[in-house]
Amino acid sequence: MKRIGTRFRALIVLVMAFALVASACSSDDSSSGDDSGSDTTAATAADSGSELVTIVARCKASPPTEEGRCNNLLRGAVDANAALEAAGDPRRVQVDIIQDNADWGDYNTEFELASSAGEAPDIIVAGHESIGTWATSGIIQDVTDLIGNYPEFGDVVDSLWNSTELDGKRYGIPQDAEARPMYYRMDLLAELGWTQAEIDALPADLASGAFTWEDMFDTAEAAVAAGVVEPGNGWWHRPKNGPDFLYYYYSAGGELLDESGALIYDQAAALKVYEIVADAVDRDILVDTRLDGDWTSWNAGVANGDVLFWFGGSWQWADWAANYVPEGGEEYLFETTGFGPIPALAGGTNEPTSLTHPLVYMVSKDADAELALMVISKATTKELNTEYAVTSGHLGILTTQADYPPYTDAVFLSEVGSILEFTTFLPNSPFYSSWSEAYFLGIQAAESGTSPADAVAIVVDQLQNELGDNVIIK
Amino acid sequence: MTEEQREQVLEAEGDALSRAVIGAPKQPRSSLGRRVRSTASSYGFLTPAIALVITFFLVPGVLLLILSFTDLSSSNFSDPWNFVGLSNYERLFTDPFFPKILRNTVFYVFTTLIFFNLGLALVLALVTTNIPRRQGFFFRLVWLLPRLTPSVVYILMWKRIASADPFGIYNQFMPEVLGASGGNLFLGGSPWSFVILTNGFIGASFGMIIFTSALMSIPDDLITAAKVDGANTWRIIRDIKLPLIKWPLLFIATYQTLSLLTSFEYILLLTEGGPGLFTTEVWALTAYKRAFSSYFGNSQWAYGATWAVVLVTVALIMAIVYVKIFKFNELVEEPRIENL
Numbered sequence: 001m002k003r004i005g006t007r008f009r010a011l012i013v014l015v016m017a018f019a020l021v022a023s024a025c026s027s028d029d030s031s032s033g034d035d036s037g038s039d040t041t042a043a044t045a046a047d048s049g050s051e052l053v054t055i056v057a058r059c060k061a062s063p064p065t066e067e068g069r070c071n072n073l074l075r076g077a078v079d080a081n082a083a084l085e086a087a088g089d090p091r092r093v094q095v096d097i098i099q100d101n102a103d104w105g106d107y108n109t110e111f112e113l114a115s116s117a118g119e120a121p122d123i124i125v126a127g128h129e130s131i132g133t134w135a136t137s138g139i140i141q142d143v144t145d146l147i148g149n150y151p152e153f154g155d156v157v158d159s160l161w162n163s164t165e166l167d168g169k170r171y172g173i174p175q176d177a178e179a180r181p182m183y184y185r186m187d188l189l190a191e192l193g194w195t196q197a198e199i200d201a202l203p204a205d206l207a208s209g210a211f212t213w214e215d216m217f218d219t220a221e222a223a224v225a226a227g228v229v230e231p232g233n234g235w236w237h238r239p240k241n242g243p244d245f246l247y248y249y250y251s252a253g254g255e256l257l258d259e260s261g262a263l264i265y266d267q268a269a270a271l272k273v274y275e276i277v278a279d280a281v282d283r284d285i286l287v288d289t290r291l292d293g294d295w296t297s298w299n300a301g302v303a304n305g306d307v308l309f310w311f312g313g314s315w316q317w318a319d320w321a322a323n324y325v326p327e328g329g330e331e332y333l334f335e336t337t338g339f340g341p342i343p344a345l346a347g348g349t350n351e352p353t354s355l356t357h358p359l360v361y362m363v364s365k366d367a368d369a370e371l372a373l374m375v376i377s378k379a380t381t382k383e384l385n386t387e388y389a390v391t392s393g394h395l396g397i398l399t400t401q402a403d404y405p406p407y408t409d410a411v412f413l414s415e416v417g418s419i420l421e422f423t424t425f426l427p428n429s430p431f432y433s434s435w436s437e438a439y440f441l442g443i444q445a446a447e448s449g450t451s452p453a454d455a456v457a458i459v460v461d462q463l464q465n466e467l468g469d470n471v472i473i474k
Numbered sequence: 475m476t477e478e479q480r481e482q483v484l485e486a487e488g489d490a491l492s493r494a495v496i497g498a499p500k501q502p503r504s505s506l507g508r509r510v511r512s513t514a515s516s517y518g519f520l521t522p523a524i525a526l527v528i529t530f531f532l533v534p535g536v537l538l539l540i541l542s543f544t545d546l547s548s549s550n551f552s553d554p555w556n557f558v559g560l561s562n563y564e565r566l567f568t569d570p571f572f573p574k575i576l577r578n579t580v581f582y583v584f585t586t587l588i589f590f591n592l593g594l595a596l597v598l599a600l601v602t603t604n605i606p607r608r609q610g611f612f613f614r615l616v617w618l619l620p621r622l623t624p625s626v627v628y629i630l631m632w633k634r635i636a637s638a639d640p641f642g643i644y645n646q647f648m649p650e651v652l653g654a655s656g657g658n659l660f661l662g663g664s665p666w667s668f669v670i671l672t673n674g675f676i677g678a679s680f681g682m683i684i685f686t687s688a689l690m691s692i693p694d695d696l697i698t699a700a701k702v703d704g705a706n707t708w709r710i711i712r713d714i715k716l717p718l719i720k721w722p723l724l725f726i727a728t729y730q731t732l733s734l735l736t737s738f739e740y741i742l743l744l745t746e747g748g749p750g751l752f753t754t755e756v757w758a759l760t761a762y763k764r765a766f767s768s769y770f771g772n773s774q775w776a777y778g779a780t781w782a783v784v785l786v787t788v789a790l791i792m793a794i795v796y797v798k799i800f801k802f803n804e805l806v807e808e809p810r811i812e813n814l
Contacts, residue, residue: 108771112548129770137551240746241769289662289749294633297641306639430549433772440769441751448751458570465565466774 050092053371058121059099060107065318068388069125069175069359070097076378083374093371104242115139115364122367123376127243128163128360129426129433131171136430140362141369144170149370150377155398163358166428172360173376176385176394179314179419180244180355181339182206182216188308191228192219199338206340207422209352213251213276213345216309220285223308232287235280236302236310240293241440243426244311247355248273249439250424252348255474257427263435264472265463267456272348274442274452281447288447299324305336314416318393330412339415341422356423358397382407389413395420431470438462535786541779548773562780571752579757582669582741583734590674591730592723595681600711602682603689610686617682620675629743632672636660665745669754672740677733681726688719721805728796732789738762757785 055077059070077095084091098121102110108130114120120139134140147153147170156174164172186199205211220234238244249256254269280286302310303324321330328335341352363372379385382400386407389396395417401407408414426432438459445455463471545558566572598617602610620628637660639645644660661668692715700710716723738759741747747755747763755763765778796802 103767103769105767105769105771108548109766109773112551112771112773116551127770133548133551133770133772136549139551287662289665289753292638292662292749293746294637294641296633297638300641301638433548433768433770434774436770437768437772444751448753450751461570 051090052092052094053368054094054096055123055367055372055375056096056098056121057123057125057375058107058111059097059125060102060104061099062101062315062319062392065322065392066315066388066394067099068384068391070099072379072384072388073097073123073375075384076375076380079378080371080374083378091371093375095375111364112137112139118366120364120366122364122372124362124364125175125359126362127426128172128174128358129243129428131164131166131360131362132428132430132432134362135166135169135171139365140171141365141367142169142171143173143363143369143373146369146373147173150373152377152380155382155400156380157397157399160358160397163425163428164360172362173373173380174397175359175361176389176392177356177358177397178394179416179423180247180311180342180357181314181416181419182309182342183302183312183337183339184309185305185307185336186338187305187336188223188228189219192223192226192308202338203340206343206352207418209344209350211343212350213343216343217280217283217285220280220308221283224284229306229308231284232290233301233307234283234285234309236286236290236298236307237277238311239291239295239298241436243355243357244313245273245440245443246426246436247342247353247424248276248345250349250355251342251345251351251353252276257429258472261429262472263427263429263431263467263470264474265435265439265460266474267460269348270439270442270459271452271456272345274446274455276345277443278446278452281449286447288449291444291447303333311342313393314395314412315393317412317416318391334411339419341419352422353424354419354422356395356420356425358425431467434466435463435471438466538779538786539783541776542783544776546776548771558776562777563784565777566780566784571755574752575755575757575760578752578755579735581666582673582754582756583731586670586674586677586734587727587730590670591677591681591734592727594674594678595726596685596723598678598682599685599689600715603686604707614682614686617675618679620672621679625739626743628676629672629740632668632744633661636668638662661745662749665749665754669741669744672744673734673737676740677730681730684722684726685719688722689715692718724796724800724802724805728793728800731796732793735789735792736785757781761785 057070057073061067061069073095074097077093081092084093104127108126111120111124111126112134124140131140135142153173157177160174160177161170164170164174184202189199189202190196202211216235220229223229224231224234246256249266249269252269252272254266254273255264258264277286281288299316299320301307302312303320304326317330317333321333325332341354344350344352361376363369380398382396382398382404385396385398386401386404388394389401389407390410390413393412395413396402396407429435441462442455442459445458446452450458460473463473542562543557543559544554545556545562546554550556598614602613604610605613623631634642635644636642637645642660648660696714696718697710700714705713736758738756741754741756741759742762745754747753747759761778761781763778764774764781766773
């Protein structure tokens, strides 16, 4: 009995100790469960007579390079409060941020479910294509009439506003933009026998269409055959679905929207895309397991010189320099890695291409749109946006950045920005997500051994099942 | 006093003693009242459990069923109850990848179950109960580590081991040792092996604990008697231990089948159902992906619910089949020796 009593007391002590530790961990109000942590501005709440309004902002950002995405709102809140004070407005804003690096799908779903539960953040940063779905379902606000109240927004590059529009109304404010180039390893090309002059001329050849997709595959095949790279490492695309695969379709001559805004699935263009990826696998340029969803291995592979050609994004340059290259950061990348637009595809448009996928600040349905836009406007300055762009490898979104030395001095941004000449965009359609999933299924199928023609049939079947009359099969 | 009179006196004294001890009233209440009180008492004790089952299983189950007859998704969020009849079910059963996902699920459940959740668990229990007690305890503790480790950390460790070169340690060195080319020999080359290993190591620990407990409760004199009769270790295991732990074996088989059928989190973290085209995708993962996960956030809640409804139905049917085949009622009835 005494023995049981001793054990019982020990158990009680253990439980109490655990409870103490747990309560200590939860006592920090600023940590609300996200990986990179939440933070709060030091608002001027102490001012007598002021009315404090809390604005919650939600951002997906890869640490440490992209954290300015939400952190700039914290800094913008300080200027917003100064402006409110100067205007004699008794309100003050406090911005709480929730910032982590969740997958886009999970991140978007979280916002949808939070909106349904009435607990959505006031501001969310997401890809512009989400406007199609979210504006249609009414969980974000139309801010068209409010934008003119904030002069800072007049500095935003005009063409970027197109990405925030649906049916002539604006549902967001551009936050960043990027280029999606083809990268290549200059040291591996040299090892394959290319002269320095040929390597130096490659960006221009890509831009002029002289170096085509077929040339890239031929070079990659030669590199595999010569043992310069391992089989399967001649060319890599991203390891999971994403915006990039759409420019394959554009390159193949595919149309995506008709005049009424309805989505189109062009079977001939899709077939061409599926033939390309199947061909890459057949020629040992690409492994059939490349779509393994593992970004870490993918980034490590390309940054360490295992791969000859790969399609990526400008923001990844900053990520590789900060987190992946063996040593030397950006200097190492400049020595070893080149970039240019996505090569032209013979039999398609025969033009080089790329894609820009602007992220936009959106205001949720129940938020105070006026105050939310005021905070966003104070974060939309050349100083803050340039700091973010240079750190994260994104392109500037403001006209004044074109002659702002901290921006123009960033060599990578200056060079990769030229790819915008060939850029394309995702559509703002509420049905694009389903279209994209189906189209990507065809890429998965073709790469895994299904014939390209069968892959097209699978996709058509899925599109008709999911979208019915909302897609035109051409 | 005759023998019969003596027995009547003894019986009366016994009744009086019983009433004194348990404080029973001298005049018993009517049998109907007793039955009502007993029934009410039983339901009173069951109420919390019934409330939990209704709140967390029955209501969500009914909602899931209703949801599966709608077309609710991200793109029609503002109109949640648009009923579309059986079209989701029609779509599911005509999905070109339905057979592949079904095959994957059957393969995953029964391979993991037979080789790990039952097989390895039994081997571990037998071995660790046949060595000195302290060592046995230590080895069981080691085998519990996968279960004690948070799932994300556990899978991250496996990815560090088996992912493609240069991220995965094995792929950095082993292909050269094995004389193979390519830097993605393990997780990329044989993803099923790793899906089954990672799940199996966790599942084995559960069976190991249950089997160990059952094996340690076998009376020593049975084993001693068998040894005296000349039985070797194998005979003792086959003819004494296994028959005596039949109930835990069948329980683990049933429980783990249902558990594996609905589990997907380790596969999601390890391979996301890939690489390639649904290579390691199982039913529960498809339900999750359809309902909650796509690159652009196109959540098809209704279609995901349809996959889940079919899964729950299959699981219920399997539970009933197991109960019937394994004759659970006979296994849990009172030992006959008590009825003698």
